[in-house]
Amino acid sequence: xxxxxxxxDFQSVTPKEKVTITCRASQSIGSSLHWYQQKPDQSPxxxxxxxxxxxxxxxxxxxxxxxxxxxxxxxxSLEAEDAAAxxxxxSSSLPITFGQGTRLEIK
Amino acid sequence: xxxxxESGPGLVKPSETLSLTCAVSGYSISSGYYWGWIRxxxxxxxxxxxxxxxSGSTYYNxxxxxxVTISVDTSKNQFSLKLSSVTAADTAVYYCARQQHTxxxxxxxxxxxxxxxxxxxx
Numbered sequence: 001x002x003x004x005x006x007x008x009d010f011q012s013v014t015p016k017e018k019v020t021i022t023c024r025a026s027q028s029i030g031s032s033l034h035w036y037q038q039k040p041d042q043s044p045x046x047x048x049x050x051x052x053x054x055x056x057x058x059x060x061x062x063x064x065x066x067x068x069x070x071x072x073x074x075x076x077s078l079e080a081e082d083a084a085a086x087x088x089x090x091s092s093s094l095p096i097t098f099g100q101g102t103r104l105e106i107k
Numbered sequence: 108x109x110x111x112x113e114s115g116p117g118l119v120k121p122s123e124t125l126s127l128t129c130a131v132s133g134y135s136i137s138s139g140y141y142w143g144w145i146r147x148x149x150x151x152x153x154x155x156x157x158x159x160x161x162s163g164s165t166y167y168n169x170x171x172x173x174x175v176t177i178s179v180d181t182s183k184n185q186f187s188l189k190l191s192s193v194t195a196a197d198t199a200v201y202y203c204a205r206q207q208h209t210x211x212x213x214x215x216x217x218x219x220x221x222x223x224x225x226x227x228x229x
Contacts, residue, residue, distance in 0.1 A: 034215040042221075043219040043222050045218075046217040089215065096158075
């Protein structure tokens with residue numbers, strides 16, 4: 001089973017700041033890495049697919065990069081509405097696994 | 108616009124079987140995609156349970172495989188989850204979701220249902 005480790009677990013940030021969340025896989029997964037945003041009391045929402053491909057309707061301040069074992073989700077110019085938990089998810093091999101999540105708090 | 112809605116008992120007794128249904132609107136299950144279940148214990152992260160294609164092809168998480176059955180009812184445009192011999196560790200919000208696929212594997216989930224909390228307690 002592929003283990004995904006996200007860092008940090010928690011980050012408190014101010015609006016307009018640039019935020020970087022990393023996801024490291026226990027073995028190479030190519031570009032089969034996807035990102036989700038989960039706001040409090042809501043279901044997860046797809047943000048990025050295949051490491052860097054944008055999703056229709058998702059604000060352009062969200063971007064992804066990486067391949068192999070190291071991946072990054074970047075949020076440019078953070079907004080208050082971005083307070084949420086963020087999860088990475090790998091589909092390179094079964095079983096599908098998720099990172100433990102990164103919670104963003106807006107100061 | 109595709110929408111998914113979970114339904115089922117919110118309370119299940121230990122050792123019994125958890126049964127949930129996911130109704131899909133705005134898209135025909137028979138048209139393609141895999142259809143999956145994911146759960147999230149209170150305050151914790153996400154765990155994939157399993158996924159199914161309308162033709163019957165399934166993928167299950169090995170950690171749950173012995174207790175899980177996912178089925179599809181194309182006539183009602185819905186799919187279901189059964190998890191047997193539940194314990195308190197199965198207490199979680201259960202989500203259903205549409206899942207993209209390529210030959211031999213499945214990929215991202217989009218969209219997700221709103222989720223339903225199932226508590227295992229006597």
